Amino acid sequence: MKPKIEDVAKLAGVSPTTVSRVLNNRGYISNETRDKVQKAMNELNYFPNDVARTLFNKRSNLIGLILPTTSNPFFGELTFHLENICASLGYKVLLCNSLNQIDKEEKYLEMLLRNQVDGIIVGTHNRGILDYHKQGLAVVAIDRYLSETIPVVSSDNYEGGKMATDLLIEDGCKCIALIDGVGELETPARLRRKAYVDLMEEYGRAPIIYEIPEVFDKKSQQDVISRLFHECPEVDGVFATNDIFAASFINEATSRGKNVPGDVKVVGYDGTETAQILLPQLTTIKQPIELIAKTAIDILLKEIEREFTDFPLETRLPVKLSKGTSA
Amino acid sequence: MKPKIEDVAKLAGVSPTTVSRVLNNRGYISNETRDKVQKAMNELNYFPNDVARTLFNKRSNLIGLILPTTSNPFFGELTFHLENICASLGYKVLLCNSLNQIDKEEKYLEMLLRNQVDGIIVGTHNRGILDYHKQGLAVVAIDRYLSETIPVVSSDNYEGGKMATDLLIEDGCKCIALIDGVGELETPARLRRKAYVDLMEEYGRAPIIYEIPEVFDKKSQQDVISRLFHECPEVDGVFATNDIFAASFINEATSRGKNVPGDVKVVGYDGTETAQILLPQLTTIKQPIELIAKTAIDILLKEIEREFTDFPLETRLPVKLSKGTSA
DNA sequence: CTGAAAGCGCTTACAG
DNA sequence: CTGAAAGCGCTTACAG
Numbered sequence: 030m031k032p033k034i035e036d037v038a039k040l041a042g043v044s045p046t047t048v049s050r051v052l053n054n055r056g057y058i059s060n061e062t063r064d065k066v067q068k069a070m071n072e073l074n075y076f077p078n079d080v081a082r083t084l085f086n087k088r089s090n091l092i093g094l095i096l097p098t099t100s101n102p103f104f105g106e107l108t109f110h111l112e113n114i115c116a117s118l119g120y121k122v123l124l125c126n127s128l129n130q131i132d133k134e135e136k137y138l139e140m141l142l143r144n145q146v147d148g149i150i151v152g153t154h155n156r157g158i159l160d161y162h163k164q165g166l167a168v169v170a171i172d173r174y175l176s177e178t179i180p181v182v183s184s185d186n187y188e189g190g191k192m193a194t195d196l197l198i199e200d201g202c203k204c205i206a207l208i209d210g211v212g213e214l215e216t217p218a219r220l221r222r223k224a225y226v227d228l229m230e231e232y233g234r235a236p237i238i239y240e241i242p243e244v245f246d247k248k249s250q251q252d253v254i255s256r257l258f259h260e261c262p263e264v265d266g267v268f269a270t271n272d273i274f275a276a277s278f279i280n281e282a283t284s285r286g287k288n289v290p291g292d293v294k295v296v297g298y299d300g301t302e303t304a305q306i307l308l309p310q311l312t313t314i315k316q317p318i319e320l321i322a323k324t325a326i327d328i329l330l331k332e333i334e335r336e337f338t339d340f341p342l343e344t345r346l347p348v349k350l351s352k353g354t355s356a
Numbered sequence: 357m358k359p360k361i362e363d364v365a366k367l368a369g370v371s372p373t374t375v376s377r378v379l380n381n382r383g384y385i386s387n388e389t390r391d392k393v394q395k396a397m398n399e400l401n402y403f404p405n406d407v408a409r410t411l412f413n414k415r416s417n418l419i420g421l422i423l424p425t426t427s428n429p430f431f432g433e434l435t436f437h438l439e440n441i442c443a444s445l446g447y448k449v450l451l452c453n454s455l456n457q458i459d460k461e462e463k464y465l466e467m468l469l470r471n472q473v474d475g476i477i478v479g480t481h482n483r484g485i486l487d488y489h490k491q492g493l494a495v496v497a498i499d500r501y502l503s504e505t506i507p508v509v510s511s512d513n514y515e516g517g518k519m520a521t522d523l524l525i526e527d528g529c530k531c532i533a534l535i536d537g538v539g540e541l542e543t544p545a546r547l548r549r550k551a552y553v554d555l556m557e558e559y560g561r562a563p564i565i566y567e568i569p570e571v572f573d574k575k576s577q578q579d580v581i582s583r584l585f586h587e588c589p590e591v592d593g594v595f596a597t598n599d600i601f602a603a604s605f606i607n608e609a610t611s612r613g614k615n616v617p618g619d620v621k622v623v624g625y626d627g628t629e630t631a632q633i634l635l636p637q638l639t640t641i642k643q644p645i646e647l648i649a650k651t652a653i654d655i656l657l658k659e660i661e662r663e664f665t666d667f668p669l670e671t672r673l674p675v676k677l678s679k680g681t682s683a
Numbered sequence: 684c685t686g687a688a689a690g691c692g693c694t695t696a697c698a699g
Numbered sequence: 700c701t702g703a704a705a706g707c708g709c710t711t712a713c714a715g
Contacts, residue, residue, distance in 0.1 A: 076466060076469055076470050077470060078470065079470040079471050079472070080410045080472050081411055084405075084407050084411055089407065098436045099426045099432045099433075099435045099439075100429075100432055100436040100630070101432075101630075102427075102429060102432065102630055105429065105431075105435075108426045108451070108453075109427040109453050112426075112453050113453055113455075116453075116460075116463075116464070116467075121450055121467060121471065122451045123449065123450060124421075124439050124450075126439050126440055137443070139403060140443075142403055143403050143405065143406040144406050144407065144448065145405060145406070145407050247629075247633065272634070273630075276633050276634045277633060280633075302427060302574075303428075303600075303630060303634070304634055306600055306603050306604060306607075307599070307603045307630070307631055307634035307635045308634045308635060309607050
C-alpha cells in the first residue's frame, strides 16, 4: 500500500505531528529531526495525500472549468492558458465540456460542488451557477453575463465588431452580411453584432443577419450559409463572429466559384493560433486569449481569497486587427 | 456553512448511518425513513462531499490526463472526447498540459498521485509514469510506448504513412519529402516515417527527411521549411506527419509562388474537425479520434477494475484517407 | 430495519 | 522543540 504519514513517523522515530510539521514547514523543528524525517520520506517514497488535506483544510486548490468544448480552437487555447496559469499557481483544473447543453451543465456544476472546488470559471451560460455564487462560491465568467455580481472577462467585443465592419465598409463593400450564432442570450459577444448593426445604420444600410442555430454542428453552418448565398447573391462583404464561421463561409464561397477577396471580402473573429496557421489568409479580429485567461484567474483568486476589495465586475481586453488577404 | 450528513440526520430525526444508507442505496431502509431523509436533503440543499467519500473509499473516480497542449487541434479534440466519455461513466478529468516539458510532466505526475487519481491517460513521453505503473497505477498511453506493460492506443500509423506516401507516388511526384517532428523517441507515430522510408526505398528513392525541433513553435516550423525549399527546390511532393506542419508548408509554398497541388502536392496527418473546416483542401490521413478516446478509456477502466483478463497491449485503430485537393 | 463506534490520512490547537 | 488527542465528512462492519 501507499505509505502514509504514520509509516514515515515510525521509520523516523517521531510522531505523526512532527512529520506533518516538516511537510508543511510550520512550527519549530530541529534540523536533526527534519533530516531524519526527510530521509524516511525519501526512503518510503512518500507523497502526502491531498484528499485528506483537503478534507481538513476545506481548501481543495481545485478550479472547475466549464466551457462548450476544447474541440473549438478558441476554447482549446483558452483552456491551455487557463490550466497552465493555474498550475503555476498551485491550482488544479477539473475540466467540463458542456457543449452548451443545459442538462450537462447542471450535472457538471453539481459534480464540481461535490468535489469542493475553490472556484469556477465559466464560458457557457450556466444559470445554475447563480444560486451557488450567492452562497459564496467564487465564479468568473468569460464572455457571459451570468448575474450582477459575477465578474465578466471578455475581449472588447464592441470595438472588435466595429473594426471588422469598418474595414469592410472602407474596402468598398456594398452589401455586408453578418454571420453570427443565435441570439437568445445577452452575452458580451453579442456586442460584436451590435457594433455591426450600429455601424450599418449609421451608414444608412439595412443590417443583414444570418444566425447559425447549432454552433458546433457543421451541417447547420452549411445550411445557413447556403441560404445566405441563395437569398443574397449580391453579398460582397461578410463579418463572421468567429473564425470557424468565416472559414465555412469562405469554403462555400469558393465552391460556388466566388473569389475571396475579389468577389466577397471576409473578416472573422478570434484569431486563434490554430486558425492563423491553418488559414493565414483570413483577416480577423484577434482576441488576447492568454490575457483573458490571466485576468480571469486573477479575479477568481481574489474572490477565493475574499479580497472583495476592488476587482472589476467587467473587464474588456483590447483586440487587434490581424490583416490577412481575405479583406 | 455547507450542510453535512449530520445536519441532514438531525433534521430527519435519524442517525448519520441511515442517511448514508439512503445516499448509497445500500442495506435495508423503510420507505418511510427514506422519504424523511430525502425531504431533509432537499430542504437543506444537501450534496455529499466527494472528498470525504474518496478518503474513505480509496477511490476518487478521478482520471489524470497528461498531454502536450489542448491548443493543438488533435489534442483539443481528443481531450473533448476523453472528458466527455469519462463524464458519461461517472469519472472526472484532471487536465495537465505539459508542452512535452519533462520537468512539467514530473510535477504533474506527482500532483496526480497526491490527488489519488484512479488512473492516468498519457499522450506525452513521461518516463516517470513507469515507476508508478509498476506500483499498480493504472495507465494507458496514446501514441507512446512507455514500457512493456503499459497498453498503447494509436491510429494505424504505418498504414497511414503508407497511404500518404503511396498517394504521392501514384500522383507522379518525383521528389517526395517528409516533414516530421524530431525523432528522439520510439513512438508509434514514428511508424508514419518508417512507412515513408520503406516505401521510398522500395521504389529505389532516397528518403528526404526534415525534422522540426520545437513542434509547438511556429518560428521553428518556418525555419525548417525554408531550409527545405532552399535545399530541395525541386520538391514536388510532401508528406507532413501532422496537419499543422502540412499547413505551414502550404503557406510557405504559396508565399513562394508555388501552386498546390500544381507544383507540389501535400498530404497531412490527423484530419481533425478543425483542420477540415479551416483547411478543407488539405488531403490528409484521418485518425479516428473519438474511437481512440473510447478505446483508451475502455482499457484504462479494465486496469482500474483489475480485470487483467485480456486487454490488448497495443491497439491500432484504422485510418482513412480524406481526399482534398492538395494531393 | 436502524444506530454507535471506528477509521480513511491528514492537521491543528493544546500541553509539556 | 515534540507528542497525544480531536476532528475534517463520510462509510462500513458489527450489534441489536
